[in-house]
Amino acid sequence: MFKSVEDVIQQLSDQEYICDKQIATVVYLAQQLDKPVLIEGPAGVGKTELAKVVSRALGREMIRLQCYEGLDEAKALYEWEYSKQLLYTQILKDKVSETIAGSESLADAAERVGAEDSVFFSDRFIVPRPLMQAIAAKEPTLLLIDEIDKSDPEFEAFLLEILSDFQVTIPEIGTIRATSQPLVFLTSNDAREMSDALKRRCLHLWIDYPSEALEIEILNRKVPNIDKRLAEDVVQLMNRIRDLDLKKTPSISETLDWARALLALNADELEDQIVSDTLNVILKYEGDVQKAQNELSKLIEKKTAEAAAEKPQPVPTPAAAKKGILH
Amino acid sequence: MQQKVIEFTNLLRKSGIRVSVAEAIDAFNALDELSLDDREVFRDALRSAMVKRGDEIATYDELFDLFWSGFYDNLKGAFGEMEGELGEMGIDLEQLLSQLAEMLQDMDGDLDLGELAKALLTQDLSQLENLIRQAAEQAGTQRIENMLQVGFFSRRTTEQLGMEGAAQELEGLAERMRAQGMGDEAIAQMQELIRKLMETVRRAVRNYTERELQQQNHNYMEKFRREMLTEKSFYHLTEDEIARMREVVARLAQRIKNILSIRKKRLKRGKLDLHQTLRRNMARGGIPFEVVYKTRRKDRPKLVIMCDVSSSVANVSRFMLQFMYSLQEAFTKIRCYVFVAELGEVTDVFHDGDVSSAVEKALDGGDVINVYTRSNFGYAFHEFWKNHLSSVDNKTTVIILGDARNNYNDARAWCIRDIRNKAKNLVWLNPESPSAWGFGDSVMDRYMPYCDVVEECRNLRQLSKVVDQIVL
Numbered sequence: 001m002f003k004s005v006e007d008v009i010q011q012l013s014d015q016e017y018i019c020d021k022q023i024a025t026v027v028y029l030a031q032q033l034d035k036p037v038l039i040e041g042p043a044g045v046g047k048t049e050l051a052k053v054v055s056r057a058l059g060r061e062m063i064r065l066q067c068y069e070g071l072d073e074a075k076a077l078y079e080w081e082y083s084k085q086l087l088y089t090q091i092l093k094d095k096v097s098e099t100i101a102g103s104e105s106l107a108d109a110a111e112r113v114g115a116e117d118s119v120f121f122s123d124r125f126i127v128p129r130p131l132m133q134a135i136a137a138k139e140p141t142l143l144l145i146d147e148i149d150k151s152d153p154e155f156e157a158f159l160l161e162i163l164s165d166f167q168v169t170i171p172e173i174g175t176i177r178a179t180s181q182p183l184v185f186l187t188s189n190d191a192r193e194m195s196d197a198l199k200r201r202c203l204h205l206w207i208d209y210p211s212e213a214l215e216i217e218i219l220n221r222k223v224p225n226i227d228k229r230l231a232e233d234v235v236q237l238m239n240r241i242r243d244l245d246l247k248k249t250p251s252i253s254e255t256l257d258w259a260r261a262l263l264a265l266n267a268d269e270l271e272d273q274i275v276s277d278t279l280n281v282i283l284k285y286e287g288d289v290q291k292a293q294n295e296l297s298k299l300i301e302k303k304t305a306e307a308a309a310e311k312p313q314p315v316p317t318p319a320a321a322k323k324g325i326l327h
Numbered sequence: 328m329q330q331k332v333i334e335f336t337n338l339l340r341k342s343g344i345r346v347s348v349a350e351a352i353d354a355f356n357a358l359d360e361l362s363l364d365d366r367e368v369f370r371d372a373l374r375s376a377m378v379k380r381g382d383e384i385a386t387y388d389e390l391f392d393l394f395w396s397g398f399y400d401n402l403k404g405a406f407g408e409m410e411g412e413l414g415e416m417g418i419d420l421e422q423l424l425s426q427l428a429e430m431l432q433d434m435d436g437d438l439d440l441g442e443l444a445k446a447l448l449t450q451d452l453s454q455l456e457n458l459i460r461q462a463a464e465q466a467g468t469q470r471i472e473n474m475l476q477v478g479f480f481s482r483r484t485t486e487q488l489g490m491e492g493a494a495q496e497l498e499g500l501a502e503r504m505r506a507q508g509m510g511d512e513a514i515a516q517m518q519e520l521i522r523k524l525m526e527t528v529r530r531a532v533r534n535y536t537e538r539e540l541q542q543q544n545h546n547y548m549e550k551f552r553r554e555m556l557t558e559k560s561f562y563h564l565t566e567d568e569i570a571r572m573r574e575v576v577a578r579l580a581q582r583i584k585n586i587l588s589i590r591k592k593r594l595k596r597g598k599l600d601l602h603q604t605l606r607r608n609m610a611r612g613g614i615p616f617e618v619v620y621k622t623r624r625k626d627r628p629k630l631v632i633m634c635d636v637s638s639s640v641a642n643v644s645r646f647m648l649q650f651m652y653s654l655q656e657a658f659t660k661i662r663c664y665v666f667v668a669e670l671g672e673v674t675d676v677f678h679d680g681d682v683s684s685a686v687e688k689a690l691d692g693g694d695v696i697n698v699y700t701r702s703n704f705g706y707a708f709h710e711f712w713k714n715h716l717s718s719v720d721n722k723t724t725v726i727i728l729g730d731a732r733n734n735y736n737d738a739r740a741w742c743i744r745d746i747r748n749k750a751k752n753l754v755w756l757n758p759e760s761p762s763a764w765g766f767g768d769s770v771m772d773r774y775m776p777y778c779d780v781v782e783e784c785r786n787l788r789q790l791s792k793v794v795d796q797i798v799l
């Protein structure tokens with residue numbers, strides 16, 4: 001359990017997830033009010049990650065439902081296992097004949113089989129899908145409904161019902177009610193506007209690209225070996241790139257990938273060559289790469305000019321001194 | 328507090344953010360769970376409960392600052408200032424007030440002070456804020472519309488507030504103090520204090536009224552901006568409006584895409600597909616547990632767009648092209664031609680991906696035609712007839728965009744007739760109003776008999792209506 005907004009920040013940070021007050025407030029409220037959270041924002045800013053981290057921080061099992069076009073109740077809630085039922089009827093053939101042995105008419109036989117049908121429509125033959133798993137779980141869980149915008153509007157309507165009641169009615173068995181309400185996170189990439197009805201039931205969280213300071217902190221935390229100055233340069237550059245009019249704007253996950261790539265290549269500062277070599281880590285379209293390249297060479301030129309201006313003072317930085325020893 | 332949150336909710340609604348009652352209740356519940364000392368937390372809590380669309384967040388933040396940036400803080404500032412000014416005159420406000428408080432206690436009972444006077448003497452600013460708020464409401468300040476009314480509403484608010492009465496009560500208090508044998512100096516100080524207090528309150532009321540005006544203006548501007556853009560004629564757009572219009576077009580296109588995806592789904596259910604059903608159920612000995620239906624495929628239209636890119640209709644062409652290319656997946660193929668007098672194909676320009684820059688390139692003639700000539704529709708259509716007629720077949724919808732102002736050249740309407748005969752549909756969009764068609768050098772009336780649809784298309788609303796018809 002989170003005790004306060006500050007506590008959320010602390011606990012998530014223990015799980016290596018740096019978040020700002022806005023995120024923490026909403027997470028805390030979701031727990032206190034038992035309300036689902038709809039998380040929106042550009043791709044790669046850590047929407048899914050947030051759910052994972054919260055589940056770890058709370059020690060709840062995370063059940064994930066990945067949405068896609070054509071997802072229906074059978075795949076999301078539960079399904080009868082036809083083949084298994086069929087197999088059982090085959091195997092139990094003798095038993096069935098025994099049951100109907102001595103029946104006087106067809107109607108009587110059907111009656112007798114009918115009396116036994118609970119055998120074939122029981123928990124044994126149900127395949128629980130994520131939604132039902134979350135509801136039927138003994139321990140409180142965290143249900144992550146990922147990329148809800150990819151699902152169809154009909155599925156959204158069906159989801160509404162589940163989210164308001166947290167119970168499933170299976171005609172043959174009965175109603176299963178959640179013993180403890182799961183914490184629900186829904187994520188959306190804004191491919192499609194969600195219906196007002198769904199939005200009304202959820203708390204809304206908009207995660208945007210982080211501020212520069214926050215991103216540096218994230219970078220330092222997630223890629224611990226990175227040089228402080230390099231981290232700053234990387235983040236600064238990323239922010240410049242985000243301002244460009246790109247087809248796919250890079251987000252935090254790309255920043256991390258890039259930092260790791262630079263680290264793997266033993267780069268300790270951003271040089272023109274190494275940047276253009278690794279640009280395809282952060283940009284996924286040829287057109288974008290070209291656009292960024294122009295911008296970057298400008299920036300790096302400026303940087304080197306600045307560095308040159310600083311140079312006259314021959315104060316050796318600790319890093320430089322160390323290098324001197326090494327060589 | 329509750330009252331203020333409700334007021335804030337109303338403000339949001341007026342500015343076009345839809346907040347349902349359930350959401351407002353959520354907001355209250357959320358506030359119960361939090362300590363409210365942290366402004367940021369307070370803002371985020373209200374936002375997560377009430378604002379659910381990414382594009383409304385900016386508006387929300389603006390309004391939040393306007394509404395909550397605390398008239399209270401302002402009041403506090405004003406009183407701090409007053410204290411400073413008094414201090415310069417050698418009056419210690421705190422000392423004076425504590426003296427007054429003592430005396431008031433002695434006189435307890437036989438003194439009848441109004442609420443305002445009490446609040447002023449005890450420097451109870453939150454009470455004062457409440458009083459001003461109530462008075463402003465009674466004075467009808469929420470109906471304020473422009474700068475000129477600030478004075479009027481401020482005056483009405485001060486009247487409602489009972490400033491006169493409070494001033495008299497305080498004067499009376501000073502008189503009594505004199506009667507009790509206070510020194511002249513102290514009385515003078517007291518009178519100075521009263522004067523200052525009144526002045527500060529008056530200024531605070533004016534400030535409150537101005538804020539209210541700002542809020543109302545914000546609502547008004549937002550609504551106005553939104554309505555204006557869809558109704559505004561393409562002929563008169565500023566750079567800034569073009570940029571915003573692009574966003575609106577993108578949103579409209581997205582909406583149509585959503586509708587399309589639902590349509591497609593409905594078409595999916597067709598006849599039983601025996602072949603697939605048997606194949607799918609082989610695992611169960613051919614017993615059909617799962618039934619598969621044949622899907623009917625809807626023909627996606629092919630599109631040929633011919634855009635007049637002469638300066639008079641460039642804006643219409645711009646949004647038309649952006650619209651169509653945002654909807655690319657709704658069509659099997661789009662071919663795009665631009666003309667002024669010459670006609671050239673610019674389909675390739677759009678292969679690069681970025682729609683808006685491609686549109687600009689196409690409007691510039693796309694390196695294939697000269698755009699700095701006088702319009703000649705007849706010549707352009709003849710060119711198309713000669714060289715590109717093969718791109719039209721019986722699944723193609725041809726869209727022609729132009730004002731049909733032909734500079735008295737030969738109209739060659741028979742080209743349009745031939746194109747129409749080959750195509751599935753021919754749609755003509757004209758940015759001029761129908762009353763002007765066929766007058767002066769307009770040859771619209773010559774082309775009209777061969778068009779399936781002729782629509783006036785001078786603003787975004789009309790454009791989206793036409794696109795709806797073509798796509799759905």
